[in-house]
Amino acid sequence: MVAMSATEPDRLENFPVTFFAVMMGLLGLVLSMTAAEKAAGASGAASQFILGAAVAVFAVLVFFYGLKLVRHPAAVKAEWNHPVRIAFFPTISISLLLLGTALAQRMPDLAYGIWSVGVAAQAILALSVVANWIGHRAFQPIHLSPAWFIPAVGNVVVPLAGVQFGAVELSWLFFSAGLLFWIVLLTLVMNRLIFHEPLPSRLMPTLVILIAPPAVAFVAWIQLTGGVDAFARILINIAYVFALIVLTQAPRFFRLPFALSWWALTFPVAALSVASFVFAHETGSQAHRIIGFTLTAVLAFAVATLVVRTAQAIRAKQICQPE
Template identity: 85%
Template sequence: MVDMSGAEPDRLENFPVTFFAVMMGLLGLALAMAAAEKAAGSAGNVSQFILGTAVAVFAVLAFFYGLKLVRHPGAVLAEWNHPVRIAFFPTISISLLLLGTAMAPQVPATAYVIWSIGVAAQGLLALSVIANWIGHRSFQPLHLSPAWFIPAVGNVLVPLAGVDFGVIELSWLFFSAGLLFWIVLLTLVMNRLIFHEPLPARLMPTLVILIAPPAVAFVAWVRLTGDVDAFARVLLNTGYVFALIVLTQAPRFFRLPFALSWWALTFPLAALSVASFVFAHETGSYGHRMIGFGLVIVLSIAVATLVVRTAQAIRGKQICLPE
């Protein structure tokens, strides 16, 4: 993917943790495609291919970031101390949770191990990030962005596979924590977006992350309760409302230069498509089924475009540069 070996150690030093947002996009696409295949009654060949690709990409990213940790621990610490990039560290644990969830139907034993590691990492990273937020450091409103939702989103992902694995009470614990911090952070983020200066161009795509928490929480709630009740409907429709709000900003997105933050577009779309398919399956809603298929098409186009743009940026050495 990227030659980050000894020939260019400075490039390795700048290998960003934000690269793991690519994993969330690919695994989100695999789960959304699996849901679409189930809704269409077709074989899961496409979703399995995407999942296999995602596993390979995760191995590459984990190797290079592990190499960075060994060779340049100071650079990793600098990312941890960065007021924006710190929120992207849980993308590593989220990738493990999504990987375990996606693999569960085929290889449940292996998936459970991966999921368990993801749960432990998510708990540790979420607590560490939150402790950092409320510690002695002074954060400014300009440091706040929808990327701060990432630790909360990771928590509500736990029940997606946790229920099938029989880990019920732990799933409720993570779901409760995720829901609580989503509500708190939503208030802070909306205050920042409305009353302070606009997001910088690099972070504009993170607006789409607003869609993810209610969409994932809907799926998690249905998994935990086994019912599409009034609260579940509120969660799903909140996801649709945020999708419409983000859509009003779409013209601004197309004028922005490419950055890795563009991958933030993908997982929320995947989450909303899966949520639509779950609602359609539970209620028999044809309209939500069509929404799910439409979102999967948009998501597939977005991922394909971002793969091309990322490859071009890597070839042009526009990735892994110091800021």
């Protein structure tokens, strides 16, 4: 991961904000493994180890992107003005929210502090991104992709730990905002996918993001309402429907070259895994429990593969290159 240094200012200038999608994948794996360990009655050693690794990676990413902000503010501004990359800025706040959620049962005081910073950052980034979308810029259909769901997904992550921290009304506020923009963006994204040219190869993996909003919203809804009802069932089954739709495109994925966008595969799978375990716990469904374990295994393999591929790309200096 540490492919940059102060002696390589040009590469630092091209250090992408999309790197924070790696954090969503790692922390998603932590939450998925934690749910799997709880369902299996196992110790939390595996999830604890991955959490430690995720924290170390997050520290490295924050350091280098902070260095980029100080040394190359124009490059950061260019990313903010990029019609696709702007949607990845909330991955920073979502990573904080997920980290707070992962630590909630382990170190509640520290978790609350991290979660609070994440909430503030998510509010600022989500509002800023939406303001940018509806501002003076003229976006084209080609600019739209499932990555635009990221700011909305961040909002529905807030209740995952927010209810435990006693911020119930705040959690409802973010959940409502996330649900609203998910519905709006779903219409726009499906229109783009059906009636316009196919996604560029670098963005094809973002199709998997379609799974994340309903899966995370299901878990958030359970936290907010305390049980599985009709709407909860609708949410989790929508997530399964999108998972099946994405599977129809799987053969195309295997022909694509590696890019950081491949990390977009991980968090949605984690979200669906956790949602499956939550549904199994609430209803006693053995089938959903098996789905949860299967998805966790797939996720662990995917993350391990992507870690290796990312390390290889960094070593070959293929990541921090101008586009």
